[in-house]
Amino acid sequence: MLKRQKAKLKEIPSSSMADIAFLLLVFFLVTTTISMDKGIGLVLPASDEEIEVNPKNITKVLIDASGRVMLDEEQVPLNQLKGKIKNMIARNDKLIVSVKPHPKTKHQSYVDVLDQLKQAGATRISIAEPDQ
Amino acid sequence: MKFDKRTVLKSEIPTAAMPDIIFMLLVFFMVTTVLREFEGLPIALPSATKIEKLESKRNTTHIWVNKVGLVSIDDKRVPIQAVKNVMYVKISENPKLTTSLKVDKETTMRIITDLHSELRAASALKVNYSAKTRAG
Numbered sequence: 001m002l003k004r005q006k007a008k009l010k011e012i013p014s015s016s017m018a019d020i021a022f023l024l025l026v027f028f029l030v031t032t033t034i035s036m037d038k039g040i041g042l043v044l045p046a047s048d049e050e051i052e053v054n055p056k057n058i059t060k061v062l063i064d065a066s067g068r069v070m071l072d073e074e075q076v077p078l079n080q081l082k083g084k085i086k087n088m089i090a091r092n093d094k095l096i097v098s099v100k101p102h103p104k105t106k107h108q109s110y111v112d113v114l115d116q117l118k119q120a121g122a123t124r125i126s127i128a129e130p131d132q
Numbered sequence: 133m134k135f136d137k138r139t140v141l142k143s144e145i146p147t148a149a150m151p152d153i154i155f156m157l158l159v160f161f162m163v164t165t166v167l168r169e170f171e172g173l174p175i176a177l178p179s180a181t182k183i184e185k186l187e188s189k190r191n192t193t194h195i196w197v198n199k200v201g202l203v204s205i206d207d208k209r210v211p212i213q214a215v216k217n218v219m220y221v222k223i224s225e226n227p228k229l230t231t232s233l234k235v236d237k238e239t240t241m242r243i244i245t246d247l248h249s250e251l252r253a254a255s256a257l258k259v260n261y262s263a264k265t266r267a268g
Contacts, residue, residue, distance in 0.1 A: 014151070021154040028161035037186040037232055039262040047252040063241075101241040108178040108237035110244070111263055115180040129245050 040114050042125065057094045059085075060128075061117075063101040067109030078112055085120035100128035170207040172196040178237035180263040191228045193219070193256075197247065199238040212246055219254035230258040 061081070062070040069076050071084060089095050097117055101110050117125055166189045173196040186192055195215070196204040203212050210218055223229055231251060235244060251259065 017151040018154055021151055021158055025154055025158045028158065028165055032161060032165045037192065037262065038183045039260040040180055041184050041260045044248060044252050044257045044259060046255060046257060103240060103242035105241040106237060107235045107239040107244060110241060111178040111180050111261055115182050118182040127248065
């Protein structure tokens with residue numbers, strides 16, 4: 001009797017497993033976008049929130065249409081704002097910085113001012129609505 | 133009597149565990165990948181120095197505002213008066229939501245103030261003004 005039965009392969013060939021996995025790996029490496037969301041964080045006040053604040057604890061920062069900055073009725077170059085605010089916070093840690101932009105102020109100027117305030121370590125920042 | 137006890141040096145790197153290593157890397161990337169979902173509007177972001185990273189992509193909604201005041205929330209064009217309603221729905225689904233404002237640097241504050249009042253009305257209070265890192 002002739003026994004010509006072929007020896008059946010019972011295992012799944014796993015030699016190419018690494019290649020398949022590599023291919024998938026490359027796909028995910030290429031499609032992954034590392035989160036690039038960065039920016040200046042701020043918490044807006046709730047719409048029904050109105051708190052009475054001691055006027056002594058408020059300092060006003062005005063920004064005009066061309067991006068010039070006024071701190072408490074006195075024009076300040078943007079790069080000096082950080083130092084001045086830092087001194088003020090050192091003197092009064094309850095200080096609230098109220099930023100009031102002109103309706104025509106560019107967003108870049110506004111971000112610049114917020115950036116300076118953040119660098120000065122101001123945590124209490126309020127955004128006043130510009131006069132329409 | 134002669135002893136032959138020299139150890140035979142294997143010169144090959146064992147590759148049996150290779151698929152396991154690759155699979156581990158693969159699983160890592162599969163888990164961490166968040167596919168880019170939105171295209172947004174073409175804008176030029178402002179630049180800033182003191183920049184914070186957003187906590188998590190899953191708790192973020194993006195609002196694009198270009199310099200003429202077109203608003204797009206997660207790739208849907210929305211008139212600025214409707215931002216409140218859209219954001220209200222999103223906030224009720226996920227109260228931890230942070231709004232990432234991708235605003236063109238030329239946009240005027242009038243538009244941004246309108247956007248602020250819409251966001252406040254929807255109680256979407258955590259905002260993040262997207263900015264590039266300033267060189268130098």
